[in-house]
Amino acid sequence: METIILAVVIAVVVLGALGGLIVGSRRRKPLPPPPPKTPDITAPPAEPHVGDEAETPRDEPRRTIEEVDLPGGPAPVVVEEPPTGPELEVPQLEIPEPTAGRLVRLRARLSRSQTALGKGLLTLLSREHLDDDTWEEIEDTLLTADVGVQPTQELVDSLRERVKVLGTRTPAELRGLLREELLKLVGTDVDRTVRTEPEDRKPGIVMVVGVNGTGKTTTTGKLARVLVADGRTVVLGAADTFRAAAADQLQTWGERVGAHTVRGPEAGDPASVAFDAVKEGKEMGVDVVLIDTAGRLHTKTGLMDELGKVKRVVEKHAPLDEVLLVLDATTGQNGLVQARVFAEVVDITGIVLTKLDGTAKGGIVVAVQRELGVPVKLIGLGEGADDLAPFEPEAFVDALIGD
Template sequence: MDILILAVVIAVVVLGALAGLVVGSRRKKQLPPPPPAAPDITAPPAEPHVGDEAETPRDEPRRTIEEVDLPGGGAPTAVEEPPVVEELPPVEIEVPEPTAGRLIRLRARLSRSQNALGKGLLTLLSREHLDEDTWEEIEDTLLTADVGVQPTQELVEGLRERVKVLGTRTPEELRGLLREELLKLVGTDMDRTVRTEPETSKPGIVMVVGVNGTGKTTTTGKLARVLVADGRSVVLGAADTFRAAAADQLQTWGERVGAYTVRGPEGGDPASVAFDAVKEGKEMGSDVVLIDTAGRLHTKTGLMDELGKVKRVVEKHAPLDEVLLVLDATTGQNGLVQARVFAEVVEITGIVLTKLDGTAKGGIVVAVQRELGVPVKLVGLGEGADDLAPFEPEAFVDALIGE
């Protein structure tokens, strides 16, 4: 019995010892390391410490900046190209109609105009008895046509003498008689050439003056077309600085025929613009410089003095070859008043009559020539670009008396 108890005790001790060994071995066994923590993307990258060696570069080809993705993983943003500016087509240069061709057309147009002056005179002269009352009517007809008092008296006296000698008067004889007397008044021996070729050196300098509304700026542009048609190179001076529209209009005329326009700021000094235009014309070797001046009312003394200043400043470069006065043929005697005032400020060398077609005031040609002692050189017979032509006394008189 004692032996059995002893055996049980020994067995228990052995089992206890074995259990202690197992537990001890388990306590000595290391646990596996914990998994690494996720990196904090908000924390700044670790910087190398002093003494750390740089990482050995990788043997990979370098990438260009275009191949490197920007933050965000998106595709590289395309650089916006500047917009393509379309080139405007060049301004088409017009070829003006030659002077000879337009003369034929204008002569026909003037002849077709129903002018009361010539018809009225022929009707009165065709009466069987030319008494004093008839001659007074003839005088009234001439005065109404703005021929002027002195020229009217000369014409009536010449007609009375010729009719008395002639005796019998057929329509053809009367027309021939009236034509001869009118040609005497208009004048066939006056030099009507527009002087644009100086004898010493070019360019020729032409100044255009006149009251606003007479077609002064338009006439300057049309004259440029006449000169270009004759093979001349032209520079335009927009010295009418008080009207921006005048400078724009003149530049448009110039661009159409390839003429260069010199202009200044609105309200600037007209004399300065005129001076620059002549200077530019010399540097460019142009044949002619046309200067369009301000056309203020002739009653404003200060502005008329300014016109005189433009003339003096231009003549510092070279003398003026022409000073053309533009008059509206429909203004009649008021045009004579304008002519007198402008003649006092600048020396007028020629007259341009606009709106001459179909008017009963054609006698202004005689009156203004007699008033200023200078010839009508150019006439405008319409609104077209080429409706400006040299004045022809014979064609004008033939148009007055009709066919």
């Protein structure tokens, strides 16, 4: 019996020891850490319980339901409001002043600078005794006004003869006498129309030439206004490619009256630009193409040859209807030298005298016509956009001799 009890005790001790070993080994081996908890993004935020204090509202604007992105939904369409600034103004075309009677309206401006000639002649002719010295003074007055040697001699000879026949000379008679003789010199039986409407085709082609500084590009732009005022459509050819500002200046003139401008690269081929201008003018069906050429110094032979090339290239489309030479009235007799050289290169058909309001040398009209055998067709009487006027001999002479 004692042996059985002893065996049971030993068994219990052995089992206890084994249990202790097992438990001790488990305590020495650490357990793996639990996986990190991922927030449930679909779970709604916890609702506050009854009695919980409400949070202080955040300083953020509340979003409307239209501004909240729904999960998986399309992006909201943002409609931009139009700008609330001042409305852009659409540039309006200018309406040029009618050309009919324009020179008459500008007569006061012309007479301010020209009456020195007329008044000087009338004063001399009113002397009681017209001796040789007086006639020499009359000659000097005419020469100073750039009338030219030959026209001056013709005028003095005619005046001497008519005064001798007239006898008594009242101021009104002298004025009428002088007016008749000046009109005879200027010429009243010449066609001064700028030819822009050929009968058998369109468009009319006008080339504008002249020396640097005469106002050639400005004159081309003003001529466009004259034509638009007379109801014609115009294309401008900026063939002055040597001056960067020339094409910009011409385009600005054109935009004012709705005329299209054809231009090329800076320092490009002027003849190519002129050719394209006529081509586009034909395609657009306009009435007139105006071609502004580079301002050539008349002493530069190569440049003058190039001007001849422009003319030849343009005439592959059609003959030129007008070649207008722009001259500065203030240059006097030097302008005649320029005119002579240009006439040798291209066939000048008409003259535009600019800056005639700033000189007392209105006699250049007579001299240049006599030199070239072509009429003055337009005159510039100021810097205003509509200060280019068709030349009217009667109005011009009336301005010369004053009221």
